[in-house]
Amino acid sequence: MDVDLDLGDPADALRARLRELLTELLPDDWAGPFSDDPEVRRVVRSVLDRLADERLLTIDWPVEYGGAAASVWESTVLREEMWAHLEPRGPQYMGLSWVGPTLMAFGTEAQKRTHLPPIAAGRRIWCQGFSEPEAGSDLGSLSLPATADDDGWVINGQKIWTSYAPIADWCFLAARTSHDVRSKNRGVTIFLLPMDRAGISVRPIASMMGEQHLNEVFFDEVRASRADVLGEVDEGWQVIKYVLNHERVGIPRYARDERLLAELAETTRDADPASRADFARALVHARTARLLNHRAIALREQGGLTDRAASGARIASIQLDQEVAGLVLDILGPAGLRPGTDGLLSHAEDVYRYARSATIASGTIEIQRMLVARSLMQEAKQ
Template identity: 50%
Template sequence: MDFDLGEAATALRGELRGLIAEQIPADFLGAFTDDPADLDVAQRFCRTLAQRHLLCMSWPGEFGGGDSSVWEQTVVREEMWAHHEPRGAQYMGVNWVGPIIMRHGTPEQQRTHLPPIATGEVIWCQGFSEPEAGSDLASLRTSARREGDGWRINGQKIWTSYATVAQWCFLLARTSKGEKKQHGLTIFLVPMSDPAITVRPIRTMMGPHHLNEVFFDELKVTTADVLGTVDKGWSIVQDVMSFERVGIARYARCEKLLQAAPAVLGDAWDDLPAELRGRWARMLTHCRRARLMAYRVVSLQNTGRVKPGDTAAYRIAVTKLDQDSAEVLMEIVAALPRGECEYFRQEVEDHWRYAQASTVSSGSIEMQRILLSRAMLAEART
């Protein structure tokens, strides 16, 4: 299978890799470690990308983008994730918050929010999941009640990545009760600096900033904070999912680590069990499968015809790849003598930790299978 995206994409990969080698420390394992300097590195790197018009390449120029193709933006996604996401949390704003505001925001919201994302100056978090509404998101209890020309929001969100460092929250709340639980939901764009918002970190093996509880206690919002139409937020949520689930090129890091393994082990590679090397080869083919499925969704997004089943199928494949490749890589590095190739060992261990949550985050794999099954049944009936 030929995945060559052309000469321009090859040159872009070279430029991105050169910038990473020049500006990112050789032992970098992501922005959200116990060392605050790693987040600073990521924020500086984002500004560098923005200055070179590489951060939001496929955005229209009027919104601070580079007017490039979605395929060039795909190259950026792949190179960033393969190198431990040196943009930090900016991928959220770049991949889906910005595009969703372009589609559904007012001109004032676009003027307020898009330039700071395009220049790499702002971090967003997503206020979706709740203690009683994770995979079944439409069951959320956070409420917004009418008060004068606005609303008062009360409730709790959980598993909110980057809430401790984010300046803005893309918040989903219930504004009314409808015949179906998906009705009566509204999106609000709210500043995390508001004193009515409290953030409590949840410590995990993935490091700081990844998981948090967020509490809203009589948070005052206005009509200007509403994204889209009141009570019609579920259609925006579906749009978010189509962008979000393909936004992280997980297959790129899997393939980079798998490809590096034989060279890292050297002569010890031939001493590995044949069964393990066979699983390693299988994981490489699964990387190619996930890449092809991602490219299909990107192509559909470009024409505006993405369906839930399309993103669900890709999400199932790539999250299973994440976990299965992590297990194979952990067995491979177990053959390394202690003290040798420590950075590669740390890369693999970091990949394994992240992979444990991959089939839960952004919609559990069980929910993705349900979505895919429904889509296949609907197609069979037509």
């Protein structure tokens, strides 16, 4: 299919407005939101409040849920600019990008009234309870049991690698409510649980990614009721598929990488021929990743998004993320290890560490390649 690279005047105007706002609100030494520093939290709060005031925070949501009913391309511009500026919305992006839309698709009216307004205001942080010690990219293998009794369910077990768990208000939890011999994907149920519910505890995992990113979450005799269930009992895999569909094309890593390359361009003029060739190659890969992502977004808008298109776009993006992060440090040398106030390159070392997880988070690159291969095989059979 053809994709028009001219996103239109409204999208261009939005991009200009967002850059104006972020220039005003972000400090010169802005290194990202994932910190417990009170000043960092103040900046995040100021960005969220301003975006919410202008109905930019949930720009593509329906008006009745606090949005502006903007086009999918305006939503794409919003995500691109947020990512290019080190995601100043902080952990809120999770609720905004996929928890909210998933609630609209599967939630009860009571769940929508409870959760959508605070998400639209940037006042509710979510964490995602998917991965377990023995179930990561293969989510069908998750085993955290939710055992039914007369009053609902009792949940016991552990989730791992749960980002933002120490500061989250709610958990989007996948648990096993039954075992179906026909398919391991059946028998999974999604629960919406407040993180202060009795029996839930969090233990941070120290890592090179820094604060907030990796945590263990433990469930000890945690009670859940029918009102906590999102969608149908035992049919949570349909919800998970919807979430992953949004995740795979909802994180525009290429936008940050393009900004890094733009800032690196002047430095590259004095680099050796091999480094200049690497820069040119990375620039081509960045344009390719953007095109593949825009194609996947267009397909989703038309209801024709395939695993091949979604995972192909994701593979290009996550490989680009690591390629650009490594290239920046190679060209900058020791200067790239010193934080500063001069643009995104001042945080090259932090970007490099964060990019190490790109090929693991939200489904490993091996899983994405498997999805592409499976899609091609199915097409060949038709």
